[in-house]
Amino acid sequence: MRNNILLCGNPNVGKSSIYNILTHSHEHTGNWTGKTVELSTKKIVGTDYYLVDLPGIYSLSSLSEEENIAKMTMLFSDYKSIIYVVDATQIEKNLNLLFQILQINKNIILCINMIDELENKNIKLDTNKLSNILGIKVIKFSTYKNIGYNELIEAIKEDNYCEYNYYYNDEIEKHINNISSYLPVGFNNRYMSISVLNKDEYLVKYVKERYGINLENNDVKNYIMNINSEEISDQISIKINTLSRIVTNEVFKKSSENNISLLDKIFSNKIYSIIMMTFIMFLIFLITITLANYPSDLLGELFNKFEYFIYKLCLNFNIPKVIYEPILFGIYRVVTFIISVMFPPLVIFFIMWTYAEESGILPRIAFNFDKICSYSNCHGKQCLTMCSGFGCNACAVVGARIMDNKRDRIIAILTNSFIPCNGRFPMIIAIITMFLVNSNNKILVSIYLCGFVILAMIISFLISFILSKTILKGYPSFFVLELPEYKKVKLSIILKTSIVYKSLSILKKAILVSIPAGLIIWLLTNININNMSIFLIVSNFLDKFAKIIGLDGNILLSFILALPANEIVLPIIIMGYLGNSNISLISDYMGIKSILLNNGWTVNTAICTILFSLMHFPCGTTLSTIKSEIGYKWAFYSFIIPLITGIVFLLIYNFI
Amino acid sequence: MNLYEADFNKPVIIKNINLHGMKKRRLYDLGFINGEKIVKEFESIFKNPICYQVKNTLIAVRNEDAMSIEVEYEK
Numbered sequence: 001m002r003n004n005i006l007l008c009g010n011p012n013v014g015k016s017s018i019y020n021i022l023t024h025s026h027e028h029t030g031n032w033t034g035k036t037v038e039l040s041t042k043k044i045v046g047t048d049y050y051l052v053d054l055p056g057i058y059s060l061s062s063l064s065e066e067e068n069i070a071k072m073t074m075l076f077s078d079y080k081s082i083i084y085v086v087d088a089t090q091i092e093k094n095l096n097l098l099f100q101i102l103q104i105n106k107n108i109i110l111c112i113n114m115i116d117e118l119e120n121k122n123i124k125l126d127t128n129k130l131s132n133i134l135g136i137k138v139i140k141f142s143t144y145k146n147i148g149y150n151e152l153i154e155a156i157k158e159d160n161y162c163e164y165n166y167y168y169n170d171e172i173e174k175h176i177n178n179i180s181s182y183l184p185v186g187f188n189n190r191y192m193s194i195s196v197l198n199k200d201e202y203l204v205k206y207v208k209e210r211y212g213i214n215l216e217n218n219d220v221k222n223y224i225m226n227i228n229s230e231e232i233s234d235q236i237s238i239k240i241n242t243l244s245r246i247v248t249n250e251v252f253k254k255s256s257e258n259n260i261s262l263l264d265k266i267f268s269n270k271i272y273s274i275i276m277m278t279f280i281m282f283l284i285f286l287i288t289i290t291l292a293n294y295p296s297d298l299l300g301e302l303f304n305k306f307e308y309f310i311y312k313l314c315l316n317f318n319i320p321k322v323i324y325e326p327i328l329f330g331i332y333r334v335v336t337f338i339i340s341v342m343f344p345p346l347v348i349f350f351i352m353w354t355y356a357e358e359s360g361i362l363p364r365i366a367f368n369f370d371k372i373c374s375y376s377n378c379h380g381k382q383c384l385t386m387c388s389g390f391g392c393n394a395c396a397v398v399g400a401r402i403m404d405n406k407r408d409r410i411i412a413i414l415t416n417s418f419i420p421c422n423g424r425f426p427m428i429i430a431i432i433t434m435f436l437v438n439s440n441n442k443i444l445v446s447i448y449l450c451g452f453v454i455l456a457m458i459i460s461f462l463i464s465f466i467l468s469k470t471i472l473k474g475y476p477s478f479f480v481l482e483l484p485e486y487k488k489v490k491l492s493i494i495l496k497t498s499i500v501y502k503s504l505s506i507l508k509k510a511i512l513v514s515i516p517a518g519l520i521i522w523l524l525t526n527i528n529i530n531n532m533s534i535f536l537i538v539s540n541f542l543d544k545f546a547k548i549i550g551l552d553g554n555i556l557l558s559f560i561l562a563l564p565a566n567e568i569v570l571p572i573i574i575m576g577y578l579g580n581s582n583i584s585l586i587s588d589y590m591g592i593k594s595i596l597l598n599n600g601w602t603v604n605t606a607i608c609t610i611l612f613s614l615m616h617f618p619c620g621t622t623l624s625t626i627k628s629e630i631g632y633k634w635a636f637y638s639f640i641i642p643l644i645t646g647i648v649f650l651l652i653y654n655f656i
Numbered sequence: 657m658n659l660y661e662a663d664f665n666k667p668v669i670i671k672n673i674n675l676h677g678m679k680k681r682r683l684y685d686l687g688f689i690n691g692e693k694i695v696k697e698f699e700s701i702f703k704n705p706i707c708y709q710v711k712n713t714l715i716a717v718r719n720e721d722a723m724s725i726e727v728e729y730e731k
Contacts, residue, residue, distance in 0.1 A: 059685035063678055093687060093711040164728045230676070237684045241692065254712075264698055264714075266709075273701050367716045371702035372717070380705075478721070480686060483707060483714040 002078055003049045004041070005156060008070060008101070008269045009085035010094050011056030012484045014113045017143040018085060019053045022152070030226035039386035045151055049080065056591050060100045061198065064404040068202055074104050075188070075203075076210070081107040081159065083152075085141075088115045088125055091252050099166065103191045103496065106162045109155050116142040124253040133247055135163025138287075144490075168239050172232055182219040196220060198233045264364070264483075273368070279451065284352055285447040285453075289429055292344035293442075299340035300588065307332060330522025334514045337571045341426045343507055347420060350498035353391055358489040358497075362387060366481055373476075376461040377468035378407035380479040382415075386460065389419030392506060394622040397629055405477035406630075411464050413626055414638050417618035418460040420453065422506065423566035424613050428452060430570060434593040456614045463645060471637075509621065513564040521561060527578050535576055549650035550608030552600065559612065564620045569613065608650055615646030657729075659708070660722040664696050667729035675724045688709040688725060 010014050019025070023042035040053045054073060055066035074082070082105055086094035091112075101108065110131075118125055131138040137160035137499045141148035167173055179193035187207075195203045196215055204215045216224075254451050307328060314324040362384060370380035381402050389396040396416045403409040420428060431447060437444045468474070524535040532540075535557065543553030558572035574592060596605075617623070617639045627635040662668045670692050674678055687710040688694070695709040705716040 059681075060687060061681045063685075090712055093713055096687075171686075234680075234684075234690075237681075238672060238690055239714070241684070241689045245692075353713070357723070367705065367707065368701045370700065370705050370716070370718070374704075380716075380718075478682055479705070479716075479718055480682055481705075481715060481716040485714075 001082060004052050004077070004079035006052050006074060006079050006081060007042065007053055007085065008054040008074070008081045008097075009056060010087070010090075010097060011089040013056065013085045013090070013094065014143060015053065015056060015085050018083075018111065018113060018141065018152075019051060021143060021149060022051055034609070039073070044153070044156060044622075047156055049156055051083075052079070057097065059097055060104075060654050061200070065401060068145070068206075069204070072206060074101065075191070076206075077186070077510055081109065081156075083104075083109045083110045083111050083156070086114050088112045088118050089121055089123055089126065091130075092244050092248035094207050095247060096240055099240045099243055102162060102164060102166075102196065102545070104188065106339075108160055108162050109139060109151060109152070109160050110134070111141050111148070113141045113143070115140045116145045117148060125442065126251040130251045132245070133164075133250060136160070137162075138191040164241060166239075168236060172235060172239075175227060175232060178618075179223060182217065182223065183211055183215060187213070190240075194236060196224065197229050197241055198236065199229065205432075210268075238487075277365075277368070278454070281444050282450045284349075286442055286447045287352070288345050288348045289445055290324045290442045291348050291447075295344040296340050299344070300336075303336035303340055307336070307523055321651070326519055326522045327525075331515055331518040334518030334521070334568055334571050335511055338510050338514055338567050339429070341570075342423070342510065342567050342589060343503065345426060345429075346422050346503045346506060347499055349425075349501045350391065351494055354494045354498040355489060356387075358487065360484045360486045363481055363483050367483055370479060370481075372461060374479075376465040377476060378411050378415075378461075378464040379405065379476040380481060382412045382464065385416060386457065388420055389416045389421060391422055391423045391502070393417050393419065394625040395619055397622060397625045400629075403477070407472050407474050408476050410630055410634055411467050411472055413630060413636065414467060414641055415460045415464045417622060417638065417642050418456050418463065418614060420456055420614055421566065423510065423619065424569075425449075427570040428594065428613060431606045434589055434596070435603050437603070452610060452614065459645065459649075463641065467641075482534065510565050510567050514568050517561065517564055517568055518571075521575055523605045524561075525575055526554065533579060536579070539576060548613070548654070549647055550604055550654045551612060551650075552605070554599070555605075555609055555612075559616055562589075562619075563617070566619050594608050604654075608653070611650060612646050612655065615642050615649055617643050657727055658723040659694065659696070659717075660706070660719050662694075662696050662729075664698070667695050667712050667730045669693055669730055671726040671728055673725050675721070678722075679721065681719075683725070686715050687713070688715075688717075689714055692713045693726065693730065711718050 007015055007019055019040070019042075022044045024045045026044055041050050043049070044051045051074070054070040057064075057067045057070050060067060060071045060074075067597075082101065084098050084101060086098070087336075087418075097253060098108075098110070100529065110637060112125070115125075127138050127140055130136075132446055139148050139152045139155055141152060168176070175197065176190060176193045179196055180189040183189050183192055192203075192207075192215055207213050207215055245448055310332075311324070314328070365387060366383040369383045373380045373382050385396045385400045388399050393416050396419070397413050400409045400412040400416070405413060429445060432445050432448045432452075433440065436448050458637070468476075521535070525533050527534055529537065539553035539557045541553065542556045546553045546556040554576040555573055558569050558576055561572050562569040570592075574595055577595055602607075623635050623639060626638050657668075659668065659670075670690055672690060673683055673688065675683065684691070692710060696730060697707045697709050697714060699706050700716070703719075705718045706715050707716050707721065708722075709715075
C-alpha cells in the first residue's frame, strides 16, 4: 500500500519497541537475532500511515529467509518511505546496511535509538554532523526516556529524501553501467546490476518468476564470464564497509575501551561453568515449584469450594443430573484443574524466561553449547529453539526460522518435541512429587526434574545426530552468532510480557481446548455400552500393548485424548480411573496419589509415564504449526519420530 | 597468521578471508572484512567457538572458520 512505512534495521537495535510505541501495541520484543519473523503491520497512531516491521537483518545479501523478505519488500512492494533504526552505541556496524538500502530507496529517516545510553557508555555522537554528512533526516530516539516520539511522528508525515551518493571505483562503475545496459529498462537497473555482480540468485529467480524478466540473460552471462565477479563483489563490500568506518570516525568518539562484561569472563573457558549452568537450571525449577505451590493450592481450594456451592445450588433447584453433571464434573473440573495447576508455574517460568530473553543470556547459552550441537551435526542456534521449547513447543517451531538452512531448521523442528514444554511440566512435577520423592521436599523434586530435563536434552541431541546421518544427511550451515550486550531490563516490561502476552495467551488456548475435551472425556467415561463406559472399552483394548511399555491402557488413552493439549493428560487419567463415581478433591497430591495407587500404579509406572510424556507425539497446536511451517510430510515425521523413540526407549527400559 | 592463532586481547587487522560464497558474505556482513580491526575476546566452555570483538560487537565464530581468516597484528 502507498501509505505503508517500512521499519528496518539490524537485529537488536530496538526496532520492535519502536514499533510498539508508534502503533500503541504490544508485539513481542526480544534480545536475540531473528525475533520478528512475520511482517506485522499496524496503523501508526496519530497518522494515516501503516508501519511494517521488517525482520532485523545485517545486510541485503539474500542468505536467509529474513533477508529475502526484507529485501523483496523494499524492492518490490508499494510503500511511502523507510525508517532506518540504528543503535546509537553501534553506529559503525549499523551504517553498513543503511548504505546498502540507499541503493534501493532514498526516502528514508534515520532513527538513532538508545540515545540515552551514550552517556552511560562515555560515547560522544555528533548527530548534527552525521545528518550533514549523509544529508539525511535524523531523529534522536529513546524508548526508555521517551525521547523523539513527536519528532518521529512529524517526520513520518513528510518525505525526507537522503542526499547522499557514493560511487565505486571507475572499473566497478564501468562494469555496473555495462551490465545495466543489457538489462530491460524500467527497473532499478543500478541495483539489479550490483545484485547480478554479487551473484544474488534469489533475486534473479524472484524477478524471473514475478515479472518474467531474466536478469541473467545471455548478454549479461557472457559479460560476467569475462570478468572476475567475485573480486568485484568483494570490492563492493569493502567499499561500503570503509564508508561506514570513515563516516563513523567523523561523528563517533568513545573515551574508554569496550569492557567485556564480568559475567562473560566468569562463564568462559571453565568446566565448572557447566556445573554452574546446571545449578542455575536447578534453581529455576526450585523457585518455580516452590513459589507456584501456594497459589496453586489456594486456587484449587477455591475452585473446589465453588464447585460444591454450585452443586448444592443445582440440588436445591432440582436441576436434572444430565445437565449439571457433564458441565460441572466434565468441563468445570478439567478447566479449573488446568488453571490451578498450570497457571502459577507458567507465570513464574515465563518471568524468568523473559528475563533471560531480554537481558541477553540466551545467545550466551547457544554460544557455550555450540560444541555439543556441532558434535550432533546440527546448527549452533538449535540451542535457542530448544530453550524456547521449554516454554512452548509450537513457539519454538516458529522460532526455528532463525536458521538459514532448511535442513538445520527441519532437524531443530523435528527434535523440539522432546523438550518438555510448560504444558507437560506440571504433570512431571506432580508425578515426581508423588512417587519418586514421596514428600514435599522441593529440593529433591528439582533435582529429579533436572535429571529428566537433561535426559530429554540428550535424547533430543541424539535424535538430531541420527537424523543427520539418515533422512537429513548433510552438514550444518555456517555458524556465527552475535552476543548482544547484557541489558538491564525493566521489571514492568518483564511482568507485562510474561504474564499478559505469554502466560495468559497460552492459558487461554489451553482453556479453549479443554472445554470440548472435558466434555468429550466426561461423555466417554459416562456413556455405557453393556455396562462398560466407552472409555473403559477402549482403554481395555489398549491395555495389553500399554502394559508392555510399562503404562496401562488408561494412561495411553489419556495421552491420545490429550492430543489437543498436553496439559490435560493427568486430569484425563484421573477421570478415567474414577469413571462416573463422585469425587471431591482432585487438585491435591495425596488425593491423586491414592487414586493412582488404587489403580495399580507403581514407581515403575510413574517413571514410564514421565518418560512417555517426554517422548511422544507433539500436541495438536505444535503439529499444525509444523504443517504450516514445513509441510505435511515433516508434520508426519514429527509425529512419528518421538513416538517411536518413546516406545523403543520404554521397551528397552522395561526389559533391562 | 590466522585469526584463531591470534593472542587474546591483542588487536589484529584482517588481511584476507580464504572462504567463498555464503560463508564469506556472512562474515563480511558482520564486519569481518579486509582492513577491519578484530580483537579475540574469550572462549566458550568447550573452547570452541571463540568470541571476537568487531565494530564494537561480540561475534562468536567457530575455530574451523577462524582459521580461514588471515590476519596480522596492528602496527
